[in-house]
Amino acid sequence: MKQPLVEGQLVGRSVSRREDPRLLTGRGRFVDDIALPGMLHAQFVRSTVAHGEITSVDLTAVREVPGVVAAFTADDLELADITAELGRPLSEFVPTAMPVLARDRVRYVGEPVAIVVARDAYAVEDGLEAAKVGYATLPPVTSEQTALAPGAPLVHEEATRNTLVDVSLFATDGIDEIFDAAACVVHVESRTGRQNALPLETRGVVAHWDDREEQLVLQTCTQVPHQVRTVASRCLRLDERAVRVVVPDMGGGFGQKCVVGREEIAAAAVALRLRRPVKWIEDRKDALSASFLAREQHYEVRAAFDADGRILGLDADVVCDMGAYSCYPFTAGIEPLMASAEMPGVYRVPAYRVRGRAVTTNKAPTAPYRGVSRPQYVMVVERLFERAARELGLDAVEIRRRNVITEFPYTGVNNITYDPGSYLESLNLCERLVKDEGWYEKRSAAAAEGRHIGIGYSCFSERTGYGSAAFAQRKMRVVPGFDISEVRMDTSGAVTVTTGTMSHGQSHETTMAQIVSDELGLDIGKVRLHQGDTERITYGWGTFASRSITVGGSAVRLAAAKLGEKLCRIAAARWDAARDDVELAGGGAHHRDGRVLTYEELADVAYLQAHLLPKDIEPGLSATATFDVFNDGTFSNATHGVVVELHENTGQVEILRYVCVEDCGVAINPQVVEGQCRGGIAQGIAGALFEQVTYDDQGEPSATSFMDYKVPTAHEIPDVLIHHLETPCAFTETGAKGAGEGGTIGAPAAVLNAVNDALRPTGVELDHTPITPETVHRALNLELSS
């Protein structure tokens, strides 16, 4: 980390968002707002069966529907498949190809079989109704248990056990003996429901061929523009330079848009073939049933403790239901490998063994979703601590206090070195905030009245600065991690910054500008950010894993510092002074003797009077920098505390209080960090209590509208008290760690623990989410009848 940023500058202040005016006035531009001359509208004929051979596709009647312009099958378009790979042996990873349109076989309800384009969005729907697709149905595999059963039908012939990933890691010597000898061994078997990341803006693309640039242009809502470019060029067999990906304003993503979707590639293929612009906007039904899903995991974990409540070991079996295909670029390994590598979390776990598997089923494929496996394994580990506390007669917070990592750097049994965090401090503070508000007394008073109030906590860290090294450990064939930034000053002394990250609500236009503004001593109004355009951005890995400020922001600061250095050298040369006598502030270069050259004056020399520059200084004012995290990453941490009341009559869980103590290092913009926390917590609560993608035994999705898929509203999501701690990060240029996912990670565990605390008199413990009114009702009725 560089010198701390000077007090009074913009970093650390809740600067107003530069994104807001256009978004508040309806002048934002989202994908569906784009209209090009002659544009056609695309939708997909989608499989109505979960598993089957395609016996016929007849689009004759489709093509006769008024307004329909064309319709194509996989055979018509001849596109290369999308195949995501890990560099692991076949015993650990089985690569599977995902065709852009299904060719011979369908593997989930909603899988695209054909693409139809029409003159308007209504006619294309008419066209879809006329499609005739024949299927010879195969028995569907609709759960991880049926997928793993001997003799199960195979989703992919090459994955002989319906298993795409199977890794066994970190088997500490003597771990069985540790469990045998332990004073206390507890076990948790846990399932989490399948969820939809559910950005309010569904996926979509406008694709067209630009004759002048000789480029296929995809205006698409993606978190990973460069990766979409790579896949589009490979599927369409174009040079990568012949594809441009531009991301307009984006209505959320949460991970669902950090993988490459087959629909955007198919729409691009049609635009290329017809030489006409093609727009595809996913409707909500498709988004709920056929888009990338997430979260459905099954854990069997044992933990050994000594009599004092110190954890001695963890022994885990993790199975993730990845659905029908491995997503690009992350693969089906993303969830089991994340869980397996990071499960010990914030605790000193001396012995560890884990098996992580990804199984394939006839359900819509999964993608990373905000938190990626951490909401699940944190939930399981936190349940283990609660259970051990009960068995050993310890306080639920005290047992955590005895186990959290307090000395840094700490290298865990999982070979991860954690950078300094405030694990103990956040736990203590969170408990104190809950206590100070009197919730423990309120709990007792409620119990005396026969009401069911519970208090629950969760402690966790989240790896945010995943650099190339961390992803390489996972053995991804495509290794994300670094970021490149350019800072360019024009003759008016104003600056344009590029970043390879892609904001979809995280306020990068503001936070990145704050960083540059401070670094150059330049008014924030003079700084503008470019993101999401593969022609303007050298390369980028987009926005996921809370990497934008840690990695992208560091590259931005480095590039700004380089440009600043050049400005100092130009000023020094103009004054015939020593470089060290010059510093930048207040929109210009200052000599220690009081002379000032404004940026406008310096830029005038750099561009318009370059003959005045010394020979060793090139004309122009731009600088590029890359940044990567070469160690195991950066770790934000938090403790969440939640108070719930269970309602006997309805079985509903009401959240009475939510407290979050978070530490993401230097908060570039505290209001933005709080926004990320609150939004994440809402999504975590959604997973804990409400949302679930369900299927019947034939693999038919049964929650395909907001009537059935229960997204929480302002009624269900409470106000959240947020307290910041600040442990600056040594591994980033800004001292910041990421802040995007923590809320989602902490909420399910805290809510589940609070529910179990409220259920304590019943003797029933719940380990599955979502916690439905039915399960609560059943548990409370057990109490009433006992």
Added chain:
Amino acid sequence: MTESGNATDVLLLTLDVNGEQHEVITEPRRTLVDVLRHDLRLTGTHVGCEHGICGACTVLVDDRPTRACLMFAAQAEGARIRTVESLSDGPELSDLQRSFSEHHGLQCGFCTPGFLMLAEGFLAERPEATKDEIREVVASNLCRCTGYQTIVEAIDGCAVARRCPKEF
């Protein structure tokens, strides 16, 4: 002014949007939100679900917050329609818009026009609204980014400021 009953028939509508009269030739089945967005190019109003739950398409129809995805454009003839584009006069944001920004009541901004129009209609009708009543109304629409708290605070902040204007 319809012809006869097949899908290619069109209507000539006159719509009053943000105080301007617009003539639109359109199919009877076309929804109000599609006509606003794609025929009139007022793309500030968004489409989130097309079945009336998420509220991203909320506009004011005769001053009442209305789901523009659940209404045919033809049904809006003769009504006064207001969209998010009407909220600010020139480059200055309205007090409600400023309040959303000050409270960080938006992140990705996709649901925001719907919440703004919901709040605009509600506060006009209930300027004395309590924070609880505001939360009740905010629960009409879905937001996936903010966790709602800051939206409630933004609307409440605007309502309070309107009731007690600062003295200059």
